[in-house]
Amino acid sequence: xxxxGISKVLHTAQGKALLxxxxxxxxxxxxxxxxxxxxxxxxxxxxxxxxxxxxxxxISVGGNMWLDTTAGKNxxxxxxxxxxxxxxxxxxxxxxxxxNLAYALQKGQPPAIIDELMxxxxxxxxxxxxxxxLSGGQKQRVALARALVRQPKLxxxxxxxxxxxxxxxxxxxxxxxxxxxxxxxxxILVSHDVPELFRMAGRILVLEQGKIVKQGxxxxxxxxxxxxxxxxxxxxxxxxxxxTRVITVLVYNNVVKVQVxxxxxxxxxxxxxxxxxxxxxxxxxxxxxxx
Amino acid sequence: MTDYQPFxxxxxxxxxxxxxxxxxxxxxxxxxxxxxxxxxxxxxTLVSMPLVLPPSVLGFYFxxxxxxxxxxxxFIEHYFNTRLVFSFGGLVVASVIYSLPFMVHxxxxxxxxxxxxxxxxxxxxxxxxxxxxxxxxxxxIKPSLLTGLVLTFAHTVGEFGVVLMIGGNxxxxxxxxxxxxxxxxxxxxxxxxxxxxxxxxxxTFIILLTVYFVNHRYAITKNL
Numbered sequence: 471x472x473x474x475g476i477s478k479v480l481h482t483a484q485g486k487a488l489l490x491x492x493x494x495x496x497x498x499x500x501x502x503x504x505x506x507x508x509x510x511x512x513x514x515x516x517x518x519x520x521x522x523x524x525x526x527x528x529i530s531v532g533g534n535m536w537l538d539t540t541a542g543k544n545x546x547x548x549x550x551x552x553x554x555x556x557x558x559x560x561x562x563x564x565x566x567x568x569x570n571l572a573y574a575l576q577k578g579q580p581p582a583i584i585d586e587l588m589x590x591x592x593x594x595x596x597x598x599x600x601x602x603x604l605s606g607g608q609k610q611r612v613a614l615a616r617a618l619v620r621q622p623k624l625x626x627x628x629x630x631x632x633x634x635x636x637x638x639x640x641x642x643x644x645x646x647x648x649x650x651x652x653x654x655x656x657x658i659l660v661s662h663d664v665p666e667l668f669r670m671a672g673r674i675l676v677l678e679q680g681k682i683v684k685q686g687x688x689x690x691x692x693x694x695x696x697x698x699x700x701x702x703x704x705x706x707x708x709x710x711x712x713x714t715r716v717i718t719v720l721v722y723n724n725v726v727k728v729q730v731x732x733x734x735x736x737x738x739x740x741x742x743x744x745x746x747x748x749x750x751x752x753x754x755x756x757x758x759x760x761x
Numbered sequence: 762m763t764d765y766q767p768f769x770x771x772x773x774x775x776x777x778x779x780x781x782x783x784x785x786x787x788x789x790x791x792x793x794x795x796x797x798x799x800x801x802x803x804x805x806t807l808v809s810m811p812l813v814l815p816p817s818v819l820g821f822y823f824x825x826x827x828x829x830x831x832x833x834x835x836f837i838e839h840y841f842n843t844r845l846v847f848s849f850g851g852l853v854v855a856s857v858i859y860s861l862p863f864m865v866h867x868x869x870x871x872x873x874x875x876x877x878x879x880x881x882x883x884x885x886x887x888x889x890x891x892x893x894x895x896x897x898x899x900x901x902i903k904p905s906l907l908t909g910l911v912l913t914f915a916h917t918v919g920e921f922g923v924v925l926m927i928g929g930n931x932x933x934x935x936x937x938x939x940x941x942x943x944x945x946x947x948x949x950x951x952x953x954x955x956x957x958x959x960x961x962x963x964x965t966f967i968i969l970l971t972v973y974f975v976n977h978r979y980a981i982t983k984n985l
Contacts, residue, residue, distance in 0.1 A: 553885070558876060562897050562901070564901050616886070619886070620886060
């Protein structure tokens with residue numbers, strides 16, 4: 471169980487804001503943090519990893535105190551069992567792909583984990599390549615593999631897929647989920663992509679101006695009422711046809727067409743993020759609005 | 762007959778100075794690149810002072826400080842049994858201080874230009890500051906290190922004022938090439954002065970050309 475309560479004054483583009491969050495996370499949970507930029511998402515991860523000191527707070531992980539400002543305790547980042555995947559990947563440019571992973575080995579740790587992770591992340595072909603020759607998706611897989619070498623308790627992902635196109639995102643989400651399950655990780659994923667959070671997170675914290683304003687399952691957070699039906703798909707409106715009253719929704723690579731009434735049709739426009747769910751007979755469409 | 766001893770002294774001085782500064786400048790540059798201390802500006806100013814201060818001013822203070830009639834000079838003479846004025850040891854100390862910015866600035870700029878995430882990624886992989894510095898940060902700023910090494914070496918080779926003030930012009934001890942040129946011109950010995958000047962010109966040109974060439978090549982391979 472990971473339990474933390476931290477507060478820190480944030481200096482954002484909109485002026486000062488107080489980051490003040492408290493949260494308990496069960497082992498094996500995958501928690502998403504959702505919010506606009508400047509809400510304090512990355513700050514939370516950096517504080518958990520020990521890269522930033524909050525004004526006050528505590529972090530306890532599996533009974534170990536990592537941080538307790540009242541007792542003056544602050545465990546160095548090196549001593550925290552954390553895997554951190556940075557938004558810009560932060561691969562070491564002077565080392566090959568395999569070198570990046572090998573660097574992460576701890577003293578006395580058997581190197582077998584390297585080959586295991588290279589295989590899991592499909593990196594064998596890239597073993598001798600240097601980071602500057604890799605594509606975004608490849609870099610991301612290396613960064614993820616490197617963060618797992620130490621076999622951390624806690625995996626922190628700072629918008630890891632934001633620079634990638636949809637198809638690649640989808641594949642990498644699969645890689646992350648696979649690693650999360652296989653190594654029994656507790657994972658915190660910062661993202662502003664709703665479909666991503668739907669697919670990956672069991673619980674979502676919505677952060678606004680440094681405060682958790684809402685939390686729950688993706689459905690609870692992104693819809694005011696519980697959506698019923700046999701399936702729910704999150705997608706983007708790509709076309710609204712007023713004559714036929716058909717809304718075309720792109721769900722990843724798939725197109726779903728939904729028949730609506732004329733009154734409903736005028737509420738939607740291209741680019742809206744929507745949830746398509748099935749009632750007994752025909753698909754039903756709803757707009758996604760946070761809060 | 763041209764006496765080549767001034768060159769031996771010059772290059773010995775430049776090598777020793779560069780080696781000492783390389784060791785001193787790395788921790789100093791690391792601190793300057795990452796520190797948020799209020800004393801940072803003061804230290805930065807002190808490091809940069811030799812860039813703007815006339816060498817004779819610096820040399821004058823060294824002469825006073827290291828002289829046997831002052832506390833520091835007496836202390837060094839008493840405990841280390843050496844005198845730093847008019848000696849090779851004094852030249853080394855003065856050159857280290859005089860060339861400090863030429864080593865510190867490129868390394869500091871190189872370190873400050875790296876993404877802070879590199880350092881933090883290494884920390885979160887359980888690696889110490891030392892390990893991070895030597896395995897990640899320094900290898901990533903090789904061009905800056907090379908620039909620092911070469912500029913320091915070349916600058917020490919070209920020293921005149923400081924060396925003259927604290928070292929004087931003792932053949933075989935403190936007479937470096939730049940002073941030898943001055944000396945030969947004073948003695949109307951233009952042939953020797955010409956040889957000395959020509960050699961210094963050529964050596965400095967080749968050193969700088971090598972740096973620019975290597976750094977240019979490095980930039981090309983990095984942008985593949």
